Amino acid sequence: MDLIQLSSRRDFLKHAAAGAVAGAFVAHEAVNAATTPERKHHWGMVIDTRRCVGCEACVIACKIENKTPPGVYYTVVTREPLPGGGNDRPVFMTKPCFHCEEPPCVPVCPVNATYKRKTDGIVVVDYDRCIGCRYCIAACPYGARSFDFGDDYELSPAAGEIVSPEYDQYRVRTPEGSPVGNVRKCTFCLHLQDENGAYDREAGRWPACAKTCPGHAIHFGDLDDPESDVSRLLRERNAIRLKEELGTEPSVYYLL
């Protein structure tokens, strides 16, 4: 094996590698263009804190809808006072996953188990891929994710097997099966979408928290649709998002 041969082989490898990278890039773009579905919706929420009475009906409705175990809450209601009131007057705030446009939880996942759906912006977790490292929980600035420790309600309702409709997969909860050992989070009840990815409020196909809210504080809808409730509210009222400074671009807004 002489030096010339060696160098040409090296060159060949180098060129091949460069070619492969370029090829992969072109292929990727092409495949992407062909296979990436268009953004059809941008589901989001506008939560009116003036209407929230802090009853936590949303918390329970969510738990019953998604059949989540203890320790797993897709939404919670905080009741912290704003500073300066002097009497600790609580401000009630329901806090689902914000389905950020730039979700910090997604890039950190080592196995691509959590991702933002291209069609509608919902951030999901693939229970069959997630290894349960919980890095995404650490990365979420909003505390929107829970780990499924495998805890079950000790006195769990004796009504048959517990089947969660999440992701339309209708998994039966077993001690050793997913989503035990997985990270879980709010999905905007995407299992209630129709085949076109749309919700239907009148048919009850609407996120469980919004559906039960006694104060009607949780507005849900398509932020890309200028005629939607949520878009109208954002136009007409002053909304804020939490921790804007992180650049996460949450899809959940609060009206104060």
Added chain:
Amino acid sequence: MMLKRAFWAVGLLGLVPFTVGVYLRLTTGHEQANYGSIVPWGLWVAQYIYFIGLSAGSFLLSSLVYVFGVKRFEPIGRLAVFTAIVSLVLALFTIWMDIGHLERFWHVFAYPNAVSPMAWMIWLYTSYFILLLAEFWLLMRRDLVVARSMPGWRGIVARVAALGAHGASDESLAADMRKVRIIATVGVPLAILFHGGVGALFGVLASRPYWHSGLFPIIFLVSALASGGALLTVASAIFQEGWREHRQMILDLGKLVLGLLLLDALLQFSEILVGSYGGEPGYVASLQLSLAGPYWYVFWIGQVGIGLALPIVILATPLGRNPRLVTLACGAVVIGFIGVRLNIVIPGMSVEEIAGLSRAVDDPRYATDYFPSAFEWLITFGIGGLGLILFGLGEVFLPLSRHLPAMVPARANEANRFAVPLLQPQLVPVAVATNRRRFLTTAAALGGTAVGATLVGTAVNVMLPQTLLRPAQADRIRQYGREAGEWIPSCCNACGGQCGILAHVVEGNVVKIEPNPWNPNNYSNISSDFFADYSAETGVRQGAAICPKGNASIFSLYDPDRITRPMKRTNPRKGIDEDPGWQEIGWDQAVTEIADRLRPLRESGHPEELLWWSEDHSFTHPQQDFCALFGTPNYSNHSNLCDVERKASFKMAMGDERPLADFIESKYVILFGWNPTSALKWIHLARIITRFIEAGGRLVVVDPYLSDTAAKGQEWVPIRPATDGALALAMAHVIIRDRLYDADFVRDWTSGFNEYAALVADKTPAWAEQITTVPAETIERIAREFATTKPALADSWSGPGQHTNGVQGGRAIALLNALVGTIDRPGGMIIPDKRGAKHASVVPEKPIEAPRFDGLADLPWGHGSGVYGRGFQRLLDESGPYQPKAGVCVFQNLVMSGPAGGRIAEALAKLETFVVVDTNESETARLADYLIPGTHFLERYDLNSHWVTWSAVGLRQPVVGATRRQTSPWPYRGGIFGQMAEYEFVAALGRQLGLRNKDGAEFFSVGAVSGEPVEDLTAWYEEQLSNELKKGAPGVTLDEMKALPGAVWVDDKKLTAYEKYAAPLKPTLVVDPDGTVYDKPTDDSRRKAQAIVVDGILWTKPEAEGGEKVGRIIAGGAWFTDGDRILSGPRLEGTKPAQIGYAIGGDDPRRGFFTSTGKVQFYNAVFAEKNDANGRPVDAGPVYQPREWMPDAEYPLYLINWKEASHTHTRSQNNQLLVGLKSSNPLIINPATAERYGIADGDEVIVESPNGQTRAVVEVSPRMHPEVVGLQHGFGHRALGRVAKGRGTAISDLNTIRYDPLSGQACHKEICVRVRKA
């Protein structure tokens, strides 16, 4: 030797926790770990980065030898690499235990994410691991080849580990070393990237300010070197007898460690300095936790004391010349770094990302506080032990310290086996041996697999759009989805609110409960508001609502603590904590035996000796009918535990006992002691109250506690308990003084105004300030705002009510509405249309003559629900008109719900026969002789007239039923366990007793519609309901009702009507030309003569024949009258005609108010003719009297309680979902009060009254009035179920059996206490 022995002992001992821990991990997953969703990483992650640091540090130090050729450290070269390998193995094992799915570790290669720092780390440590193994093998190869000929295990191990290599020449050694140099050189950047990468993994997270620093990767590196160097020093000191044999090397290592340690300290100091001056709250909070939190010692003792100060003291002083001390110092560093790692991981996460997150739910997984569980410690210690064993095995089997001589003597002396001088590798170029190639092949295969998998994974991930691995399961959607099963409309009864629900039933199980949008109770109490958004197809378009209790009620339906079969007591001793010794019995036996014990009461002519208590809104009619037919007047129900004082207050003021506030049309609302948006009895309250505020209305809440409703209002007025009436009087004072009242309304529609004005003339704001603690200026301002903002309303509920002065206080509040003229007007207090289903009362065989046991008749404003308090007192003292022998309690927990529950229990224990019907074994049930399983609302029928201002009826129907039968003498459908529903049980009991009505019919056997015998108990009740619907406003049958949208009948004709009092009355009586008065028009054949008219007066017959005046001609029409009151019929013997109107001014027949003056009564002298239960005359005006029990020096604090959205009375505390929202009821104390008694937040306190004491946990909050302490009602169970028992505090026993002398209301809130630290 001793050290070594200790080493082996500790190592081997470590295998015990290791085995147990790993076993637990494999069998129970993470269930027993203590981290959660706010602190998702715990001890193991800290341990992981600890070992990773040790590995990287050791390896980098080895590079001094193999890359930079520092000869001084040659003796520890191989040890360093070995240490790096062992540490890495431990690290990887730890993190493997930590991930949720052990079996999916390969996903990191198959589905890699190129931008995840964790993925980088995984690639780096995989490469690093392979490289380490390669380097180590090369370092050991020659010795392994040599050692193959060693006898015993050592030889075997060497033969295996040599991987078939041979060639023990010095040349081959030199070749190895050349390779080693290349590999080690590659390893240096890899190790730096690798461990820096671990730092980056933390550092990149902007969500955790404590970690989010560019210095983090650097600190990780330096600290790795420091800790790795320290470990190496210790290892070489112990294994290589370093302090004896390599004294100088140990001292040099010590100096190196010192330098690294100081550099690390500098970086950390810089990090802390910059971070704390930066003042980012999340960072500061983490730092505070680390420095002064509950685990402060980890920082100060572990990290600073042991890990930094002690080693510096040794290494930087002459002490550092003693190799043993240097070893000690380095050992301290190794230990101290455990603290460093813990303090990176835990405080960084122990700060909630969103304020209040950890308090949002009561769940241990949502805690910011983290301390490892025993299970986590097991794994940690186990892996520590595993590390020692691995080191030890390396020591035994691998010649780490020195190179072996080319040949091993046949009988090598243990002592001089290694007594061979160090071999200096000669850098002689030689050909690569085949064995090496084989090794490289192996390494390449390992690495190649990982790389290949990663490349393929990357390609797949990049090329394909992301989708879930498991697609939607169409068959399961059909089986379980929204379209599966049935959605059955019904009504909730998680509380008394009766909201509409839709129950999703799949395969016979209720899986979800959703709001019923056809039911006005779920939306609005005003018809215009409801119908504005309503269509028959979809109900209200904006959607309806249900509260957390309704949503969670599946958990109470399937509560495993439910009673499923009738039970009979075997223990004759009765007490709450006395085990009843239940014995399961059949329905046949239960019904027969109970009937046998009740029958003698009737047969002896004393059926009144049966007392009956029932819930308010459920299956009351069959129970009332049973009592009537049995012959006891003693049917009582829940209301007098709840709000009968409000009923009395409003009845005294305006003749209606249940006006409903029209929030949505109001502009100014004052609520006294009511928490409607949280207590949420009717779910529409949340909507209409927030909507009225949204529309610009102002909400003022007067309450000793800043309730969750007050939180929604613009103003909270803290007030001393039970002084609300005084505040209302002072407001009236201001309004009248400044002539701000609605003069027209007062003139036309009220009576007694002048007396009232005189009454409040001296009730100045200054007077009220003394009583209420509300500043006079505030009273002035609120009064003016209230009177000048239109429309305004004032409403109250149980806050002011459950006191001995509640009725008159409530009356003063009610009258504020009269002053501003908003009674029965938009935005005011609306008198609801009470038409609904109609209960036709049964008439017994013989009329009941015995008086009620509780002396209800003595109470001037008593309520049909009875006087529980007085009844229990009489039962206990045996001071009633007779002593009852039996009691039946249906769906009530008297012991927990009444004031002085312990006394109530004693009273109930006196009953010879006590039957309790309930779903759970409540405290009251534990006193029963027979415990009958009740039904959950999803298992039974009822009709619910609603809390709205026009007529609507909702159907509650069973959505689930028996899957198996329980035997009974009669057929019935029953609940999920096959148990009888309450109405079925009562009907069965009625049948067994053969109860008949006055027509001689067996009431409980005859269908109400068909009039035919009905055997099936359920069918019998269905006919009852059908009858009530037919005769009531809906006029439909039960089956027709079921078919209505949402199974709700809503009157869309007679909508919310206002100013009904002003409606002119249409005469119904017809006066024939001959002066005879008929009840029906001339052409109606059924008409009957009612009276004759003489000179405008209606007489029963001519005066001369002894006729009576029964009415008169007013405005040209004939009316039955009593004074100016217009009646529904003539006052004849045995009848009591209702007031249907009033002749205003004597000659204007209007509906008026149903009071004795036909108007709103500011003052009524007639009241004073009555006495209250204490024999004291009733005040004619709404006079403020202090409540009976006031605080004194000994018991200086008021104790109040309230209801919140999370729980219903004492009923819901066994529901795990609701307990997840609120698991206990802390006693809330104002900060000033807490300070006075030396109590801090979270303290356990003893709350004492003269009647008893209890324990509570304190929450200090300015939301509470300084003179008051209080808590949410309903906790503190001693029974009910496994979840409820022992949770929180009950205060009932601090009270006496106390009831209001006007209305009979139980006075739950009239307690004075003192509080001290437990």
